[in-house]
Amino acid sequence: MLKLSRALFCASTLFVAGLAQAADPIVIKFAHVVAENTPKGQGALLFKKLAEERLPGVVKVEVYPNSSLFGDGKEMEALLLGDVQMLAPSLAKFEQYTRQVQIYDLPFLFNDLAAVDRFQAAQGKQLLISMQNKNILGLAYWHNGLKQLSANKALHEPKDARGLKFRVQASSVLEEQFKAIRANPRKMSFAEVYQGLQTGTVNGTENTWSNYESQKVNEVQKYFTESNHGLIDYMVITNAKFWNGLPADVRSTLEQIMAEVTVEVNKQAEALNQSAKQKIVDAKTSEIIELTPAQRQQWREAMRPVWQMFEGEIGADLIKAADASNL
Numbered sequence: 001m002l003k004l005s006r007a008l009f010c011a012s013t014l015f016v017a018g019l020a021q022a023a024d025p026i027v028i029k030f031a032h033v034v035a036e037n038t039p040k041g042q043g044a045l046l047f048k049k050l051a052e053e054r055l056p057g058v059v060k061v062e063v064y065p066n067s068s069l070f071g072d073g074k075e076m077e078a079l080l081l082g083d084v085q086m087l088a089p090s091l092a093k094f095e096q097y098t099r100q101v102q103i104y105d106l107p108f109l110f111n112d113l114a115a116v117d118r119f120q121a122a123q124g125k126q127l128l129i130s131m132q133n134k135n136i137l138g139l140a141y142w143h144n145g146l147k148q149l150s151a152n153k154a155l156h157e158p159k160d161a162r163g164l165k166f167r168v169q170a171s172s173v174l175e176e177q178f179k180a181i182r183a184n185p186r187k188m189s190f191a192e193v194y195q196g197l198q199t200g201t202v203n204g205t206e207n208t209w210s211n212y213e214s215q216k217v218n219e220v221q222k223y224f225t226e227s228n229h230g231l232i233d234y235m236v237i238t239n240a241k242f243w244n245g246l247p248a249d250v251r252s253t254l255e256q257i258m259a260e261v262t263v264e265v266n267k268q269a270e271a272l273n274q275s276a277k278q279k280i281v282d283a284k285t286s287e288i289i290e291l292t293p294a295q296r297q298q299w300r301e302a303m304r305p306v307w308q309m310f311e312g313e314i315g316a317d318l319i320k321a322a323d324a325s326n327l
Contacts, residue, residue: 033075106314110146112228115327116233161204
């Protein structure tokens with residue numbers, strides 16, 4: 001009888017422990033490298049809010065902005081190891097996982113964000129799931145906006161950039177983009193950009209207005225050129241094994257939330273960029289150069305050969321489809 005009581009006690013203890021374990025919320029660590037007052041920063045916070053409201057006690061989302069958990073160079077490795085569950089890296093970060101995503105780095109490919117939307121709603125969906133064999137699953141695209149150039153000298157024409165050192169993300173396309181105008185690309189993590197510009201390690205960079213303003217880049221750059229030459233979008237990704245291992249109802253709810261958040265992020269992105277641009281204007285620390293149509297065409301023609309350079313890796317048909325999204 002004593003043995004049976006002990007056995008029952010042990011079994012009940014294990015059962016209670018199992019219940020406690022089952023009651024523990026699913027923790028989703030969502031790390032990113034930018035400030036919270038950016039499209040990505042706001043999107044991560046909205047995802048957390050909705051997930052915890054609709055799945056109370058079931059899901060807990062921890063958001064880590066500003067490279068506070070992992071920086072540019074470590075976050076992908078952390079995702080694959082399961083140290084974080086969600087990221088939203090710039091599309092330039094996927095080169096080593098799939099060459100096709102390089103299409104988003106091609107300069108002057110998309111005329112505006114409406115063209116980007118058309119492409120992502122069609123061919124872009126396949127790219128989201130193209131890295132599952134590497135344990136990376138894309139959930140959505142989030143807009144940041146179109147890129148502008150910054151430098152410590154005025155950039156009106158491509159020749160003005162010759163010899164300057166530009167910070168770039170770890171992207172072969174972006175390196176070749178600057179080589180095409182006889183500038184010198186330097187790979188550098190996002191968190192190091194301000195100091196790099198301040199010390200002269202690099203002379204310029206490319207980014208969106210919201211990223212410039214949130215990182216106070218206007219304090220260390222005299223000139224911005226409104227070139228709209230490229231795209232900074234993010235792919236919200238998750239560890240594929242983690243995501244596919246979630247209970248089906250939880251996964252379905254999170255997918256619906258992600259779809260709603262994506263609509264909101266993309267709606268707000270342009271407004272945030274325009275607000276950030278105005279703050280830079282009001283700070284009066286820098287001059288914003290607006291290109292004439294003829295000047296913009298010069299930049300386009302100077303960088304356009306990069307398309308052909310990467311056609312073999314990206315695919316001619318995919319580039320053609322992206323170009324066709326410009327109405």
